[in-house]
Amino acid sequence: MTARQRHSASPIWAAPDLALSTDVDAEPHWTDLALCAETDPELFFPEKGQSTLAAKRTCMACDVRAECLQYALENNERFGIWGGKSERQRRKLREELAAGQEVAA
Ligand code: SF4
Numbered sequence: 593m594t595a596r597q598r599h600s601a602s603p604i605w606a607a608p609d610l611a612l613s614t615d616v617d618a619e620p621h622w623t624d625l626a627l628c629a630e631t632d633p634e635l636f637f638p639e640k641g642q643s644t645l646a647a648k649r650t651c652m653a654c655d656v657r658a659e660c661l662q663y664a665l666e667n668n669e670r671f672g673i674w675g676g677k678s679e680r681q682r683r684k685l686r687e688e689l690a691a692g693q694e695v696a697a
Pocket of ligand 1: 625626627628629651652656657661
């Protein structure tokens, strides 16, 4: 998967069902408040062996972290950092949720 393909799979960079609203009276969509939109998108799709720390730090300061993580879990997003969680962490969360376990965000 190329960097461009990974970016197009993210919430902030052009996922079709998350297009920004043009209704100026509407409540902002969570993607409108995504802190990662103000950063280098490459941070959120580190190559194997690269650190995820910078992306996760950004997520920890993001006001829509819960919404982002929920979206990623519901849509089975497989690549990148979403809601401060790596692919492996999200897989573990999905397994815990499927087993009916209480999970920490
Ligand atoms: S939680 Fe992280 S990936 Fe999700 S919108 Fe916020 S900064 Fe972006």
